[in-house]
Amino acid sequence: VEASARQLVHAFAADGSADFAELFARRLPVRVIMNLLGVSEDNDDFRAWYRAIVDYSGNFRGDPEVSRAGLEAGAELADFLDEQIRRRRARPGDDLISLLCASEIDGTRLGDDVIKSFGLVLLAAAGETTEKALNLTVCHLLRSHAGAAVRADDSLLGRALAETLRLTPPVQIITRETRQAVALSGGTLPKGALVFLLISAANRDPARFRSPDVFDVDRGDAEADRAFTGAALHLAFGSGRHFCLGASVAHMEITTALRILFRTLPDLRLPPGFVPEDVGFVTRGPRRVPIEFTPVPHGAAR
């Protein structure tokens, strides 16, 4: 994570301005996943498949071209993973695919299909969520009064991330099907209903969170150390059996990346008057994050 974050920041540090969303947040998570899976960083196809799959999963308008490109990317990626699994079975490395190839559950090796599905799930679950969380955290930190204190003391980054996830969860909605009728305060959901659960609304429940619409890194009720565990009060990582498997990875990745960003570009700011425009339905975050800073000459960035 450190090496990738440094490379990405250094690539624009001499320019004095950049779109953080395009040049950093969009690129870091997919690089981290490629490193985990042992896929070469030069693999532009992999990056393109990732993009097409993310666009497909957010295609609620049903644009036929986005659907076609997403399905095609999914098929190509599945073929690619098949080939990677075949190679790792023949010659294991120290990557996650090799580890899964060697893993056993109750004495049985995982099948190729399970390993392939795991790779596809990882891409969907660990990519766009982290991308959106990076953009949202940077926007909150550059727009709030508390931002300067957090940037001066990077041990506070975890708290800032926790509060970002509460106030503006990158995943806004999760779905469930009721196995039996469920009585709630507003009525009864019938058995077999498809339910859209609004994490973003629950995270602003005034009965749970004082001044819920305020970005407050000091709030005792969203304590940072438990905000990345199943005991979290906010619901940005879900809850219960399906609680996000990658919450601690997301914490490590985002705090590491932002520490490097703010140390390299200490006077980072948004352009005067810029207000981020959040877009998206199931996942949501700013479309663009233009940043300005004093240029750091090539080779001088730490």
Ligand code: HEM
């Ligand atoms: C800030 C970043 C992230 C957010 C906001 C996030 C959010 C979520 C949410 C809300 C769920 C629950 C879905 C449900 O209950 O239907 C979930 C599940 C999951 N997440 Fe994350 N996630 C993030 C990062 C990651 C990362 C980095 C990984 C992998 C390294 C990951 C892997 C998973 C997996 C595998 C599941 C499925 C767990 C299951 O169904 O048992 N996530 N995530």
